[in-house]
Amino acid sequence: MIFATVEIIVYPNVHNYKAGVLFFSFTESFGLSGSKTKNIPIASYTFFHSATMSLLSVQFIYRYWAVFNVDKLRCFKGRQAVVWFIYCSFFGFQYAIGTFVFWALDEVSSDYFREEVLLRYNANISSFPAMSIVAYDPVDGSITAPTLILxxxxxxxIVLPMFNLDISLPSGVLLCSFTLYPAMDSIIVMCVVSEYRITAKKIFKVIRKIIIEIHKSRNEPTATSSAP
Incomplete structure (x- = not known):
């Protein structure tokens, strides 16, 4: 009910345009009109969206115990019930802060959506609360690594089963791409940040020296003593 009420107050909207998505509202809720505060209401909408999704798992636990172990329902009474509010709020804050920080409009995304917003809504994108994400670089079309391997x-x-297609694919190979991300992310950081790059080179030199020494020790001729 709170989630539905927030939606009425904030009145969020979404617009997909080519390689980007714009999350916005024409209403400046609660009088927040500053450049750093006007996006708080639509970020709060994402808080309640994530918290509501988390609440579904809590409902499942409650219904399971209500059927198979009624004694454990005491965890939903009194002070113990606070843990479920904390659980839902944790994911809500994580989602809201993530969108508020990482979906914030910058010069690139503002320029990317400016003409489209003016054409579709006859409005200036800088005049209302908005957050966005652009999947590709508008200039050269390059992709970020997580997009490809995560x-x-x-x-x-997740989406393929929804189409109920007559296919049979060993899609387990895609799981390998998930494990590539930590390694690739570390490699990218080491290439971009000079301090990491220098440290990585030092570690590589030490490891290389150890391997060479081990290889030499194995190839050295062993002294054999002749029998008298």
Whole structure:
């Protein structure tokens, strides 16, 4: 009910345009009109959206115990019930802060959506609360690494069953792409940040020296003593 009420107050909207998605509202809720505060209401909407999704798992636990172990329902009474509010709020804050920080409009995304917003809504994108994400670089079309090895594979695995296609695919190979992300992310950081790059080179030199010494010790001729 709170989630539905927030939606009425904030009145959020979404617009998909080519390689980007714009999350916005034409209403400046609670009088927040500053450049740093006007997006708080639509970020709060994502808080309640995530908290509501988390609440579904809590409901499942409650119904399971209500059928198979009624004694454990005491965890939903009194002070013990606070843990469920904390659980839902944790994911709500994580989602809201993530969208507020990482979906914030910058110069690139503002320029990307400016003409589209003016054409579709006859409005200036800078005049209302809005957050966005652009999947590709508008200039050269380059993709970020997580898009290729995290988001696309998991989206394929989750969405494909919804189409009920007559297919049989060993999609387990896509799981390998998930494990590539930590390694690739570390490699990218080591290449971009000079301090990490220098440290990585030092570690590589030490490891290389150890391997060479081990290899030499194995190839050295062993002294054999002749029998008298």
């Amino acid at each position: 988001f696309i594979p998991i989206t394929f695995i």
